[in-house]
Amino acid sequence: MPAGPRATAESLPLGDVEIDDEFWNARLETNREVTIAHQYEQLQENGCLENFRRVVDGETGGFEGPMFIDSDAYKWLEAASYVLACDDDPDLEERIQEVIDLIAAAQAEDGYLNTYFMLEEPERRWENLSIMHELYCAGHLIEAAVAQNNTTGSEDLLDVASGFADLIDRQFGPDADSGVPGHQEIELALIKLYRVTDEERYLDLAEYFVDARGQDPSPLADELANIDQIAGAEFVHHGERSADVARKHFLVDHEYDGSYAQDHRPIREQETIEGHAVRATYYYTAVASLLQERADNELFEAVTRLWENMTTKRMYVTGGVGSEHEHEGFTEDYDLPNQTAYAETCAAIGSIFWNRRLFELTGDAAHAELIERTLYNGFLAGIGVSGDRFFYVNPLETMGDHHRKEWFYVACCPPNAARLLASLGRYLYARSDAENALYVNQFVGSDVATELDGETISFTQSTNYPWEGETTIEFTHEDPVAFDLRVRVPEWADDVDTTVNGEPIEADHDNRYISIKRSWTAGDQFRLTFSHPVDVLTAHPKVREIAGRVALRRGPLVYCVEAVDHSVPVEHLALPASAAVEAKYDADLLDGLTVLTADGRASDPDKWAELLYRPRDDVEENDVAITAIPYFAWDNREPGAMTVWLQPA
């Protein structure tokens, strides 16, 4: 999947990058062998594939699952297709083909495809975009089709997706109906479809959807005014009438308020990131992709402003976003509660999507850095070590009642995690033919064979990241190729040392990239080492819940403390300013983790038993050993309380 012509760089194609990494191998294998297999079983069991079969058989009624259940199949297809980009798996290929055939058979003659409407309300397409997710499902179909086509070259699913996209293009746009999807997704998908088909109308339609949002009057407001009468109103979702669900999300004091779906004002006028976090990040992913295709300074300023608002005022230290449950979304600047954090796994994924496009667009290492932070913390916590248990919600503190589940009725997170993991190779490297540059953005062991400005290059990256601050890139292509090797240096890294073929190289990295322009050929070895300090982080004083509190970060990993490692309740633990924090790799703990330990302090819980407030001087503190593990690894042992932010002492 190339980036657009206005991008600074494009991510390497997935098939060019084969991951072979101490940290990630087991996780990716579990994703392939357990998660994706498990998801397929779920598609069989939860009614998803049965819905398609009923459509094929010409039945009516009997739809099962949430209104957007079709997207489960599409996300599975997308993830499974990514797997095939790097691995042969004839069984999986066959299974994919069966699902594609089923989907193709279910498509209506005019290109329409949505099992809820085809089974339940065939005459009422497009009436209820606010909550019924028709365009959202269409977007996931397109993403699956593009992934499938990229991997296999097959056009089977691409034909289905194009046919549906053409129908949507006839239905909506400046010369057709006004419409805005209640959940963004189709915008980013249409740009992908444009890139594989070169059909400009898909790009135009994406741009239409981007700019139609937030206009006054909003087409969604019209739907809400009539929500009890339109299609889907009586559909029961999570035990509630979908009309009531829509009302809850889109009305404030009985008035339409589109901020839940970023429909409160045109994006060009949006100052702060608002509403449902997955909707927001998918939307801005599309906007960043669009900017790779078409210059638009105003739009660029808007998306930059929203990114800055998110990263400087509305983001957890884990990269997680979305402070509250009710709207699964953003709230106010500096409102970042820990126990009631939403920080949905899908929103972390959406942020990673968005930042990849922004990186391609600008070449700014800040986006690669945020991908790293989110990937290793806010995202990875969402997946249990066993690979088949998931967090939908990722609090930064719990009293012990939050645990991963096998699956969810609203099953967006597990398949979303699966497709991100299966396409992880796409997030590691980028290239710029114009600048004749190769970007190394993430430190993940991998074998790469790709093209740069028409020349073939190949190399192996070897690293013990995230446990150590070092990586080695050894080139393997026989014909020398001159280019600029740009390797990201994390913002927190000190003592940066660089060698080429063992010789120290002076290289500045003010822009967070080491840049080495030379001819590279087989046997050339670039090596980067940097300090991997434990930082004691503190938060902006306006984040009131953690004012004065501290969190441990080592390298890219945010740490947390769990009850299982401590003899006093975790909320009693305090880290003195003078405490030395030791890092030690424990190969036996949860498949291997670097654990942090420190001499901490804790007041005696018994002495607090019947007191709520008391003079600080009366509080006797005792020494206590603090053990912190990476946040991503929490809730994989004995259930209990956890906190990222510790008391100071």
Added chain:
Amino acid sequence: MPAGPRATAESLPLGDVEIDDEFWNARLETNREVTIAHQYEQLQENGCLENFRRVVDGETGGFEGPMFIDSDAYKWLEAASYVLACDDDPDLEERIQEVIDLIAAAQAEDGYLNTYFMLEEPERRWENLSIMHELYCAGHLIEAAVAQNNTTGSEDLLDVASGFADLIDRQFGPDADSGVPGHQEIELALIKLYRVTDEERYLDLAEYFVDARGQDPSPLADELANIDQIAGAEFVHHGERSADVARKHFLVDHEYDGSYAQDHRPIREQETIEGHAVRATYYYTAVASLLQERADNELFEAVTRLWENMTTKRMYVTGGVGSEHEHEGFTEDYDLPNQTAYAETCAAIGSIFWNRRLFELTGDAAHAELIERTLYNGFLAGIGVSGDRFFYVNPLETMGDHHRKEWFYVACCPPNAARLLASLGRYLYARSDAENALYVNQFVGSDVATELDGETISFTQSTNYPWEGETTIEFTHEDPVAFDLRVRVPEWADDVDTTVNGEPIEADHDNRYISIKRSWTAGDQFRLTFSHPVDVLTAHPKVREIAGRVALRRGPLVYCVEAVDHSVPVEHLALPASAAVEAKYDADLLDGLTVLTADGRASDPDKWAELLYRPRDDVEENDVAITAIPYFAWDNREPGAMTVWLQPA
């Protein structure tokens, strides 16, 4: 108002105590001259008295105000009657009589009295106890009548109240209809009525209402099942149908949940304090009064358990209670957010009511101590210095958008504050004839003339409290009387010194009372001095929002910092453990306050501008002078941010 026979002590009658105190004089004068006068104007303007006039004139319809607006008149009458207990004011007396005459004229022949029902739905009395406040208003009528009778001996209003109480007694009870008021108040009022009339049936009815609550099935649940059809359903309160208001308060997931009004289980089985904080504290006030009349170990254990739960897990450091706005009530243990605190002024008042009864019942100084804490902090903050502006809600931190208002549509707090201030004399002293003891519970300058076990005693208390830790009691009665003088020593006080007639006296105060048994006569002088330290308070680690943070308290006063006194935003202020805190009285500041100052630290707000998290070592802190004023005095100068809890440093 005597306590019941099972009480350890009874508060001195209001007329026996004339306050003359540096700190309180101006406040009580403002209460008399401004607040109570202002409230009378409100009764004229807001429709309250007009509703009674329309009833007298035999009109129908036209009811104005919230459904419980009758209680505004009753609370005003109660407060005004208390004023007359200590001061002659013929104009006020006349005004009171006019209102009493109006109320008496409005009463129905059978004793019924409620202007909403009489004007709007005369045939539908008692149908909707959950939200329409009939019994609540009846309770306030009774309290006003008792106050009036205690002060003047007049039976005019007492006859009205007794007539209505008799009707209620015929309507509800074990041998009549089942009923529970949606807002407690009548229970405590009926016990007062019993004490002035000696009619046991009022005590029986109070006991019935106490124990009928929380039974299964609940009469309130029956109402809720039918809430759209019963009386008052269409009455619009705060812009909402009252049926919808009731549903919001009493239903959780469409099921009845009485916890809002402590109707979720019988009080004897309640383990934690739940629901609307004013309802809860009024309820438990009645329970504590009932226990003064009738022995009931199970009930005593329940009310003690609930008090302990509140004071050790659900109370702000100011004594304020009620953590959240939606239900104006209690939430969970240790859930005490600062910016979104509700801590309603009326709930602080309710807690003071409750604790006075508990003190009388047990003689335990802890209750007097909590009255002090709540009085000087959570309660007093509710009233602006000018006396005619009020807080309904008392956050412990604000970014600058919370200010006192002149009046409220739901005008419970201002008249409630007025009646507490006007009856403050009742909270200072108590006596026990059985133990031949006089309790001095609060340090408030006053002239007292009372009876103890048949003997006449009189004295003057002189003090500069709360600014200094000292008080002097000089007796003035001519005939010597031997009794036990018990003077409370605050829990935080050290260096306690006691003299009698200038001679040091050794007296232990393990139970928080200095006890001196001797003969006292005119000229005898008891003097108590104690340290008045500045304590740096810290909170239980489970109160996550303030984990590790500190608050300043001097004597009984909790302090806060306001934007107006600081050059950096208050959330940046940090108090180092080593900082010395200086106390200095400033006679010019807001009529005189002791201000605390300390050398604090603050990180540079500009350097945080575009950062959300950063290593603690990178945060440069600068010296900054911290100025703290008593929490009760905040928001009386330039509007701005405020916080009680500071960062440590």
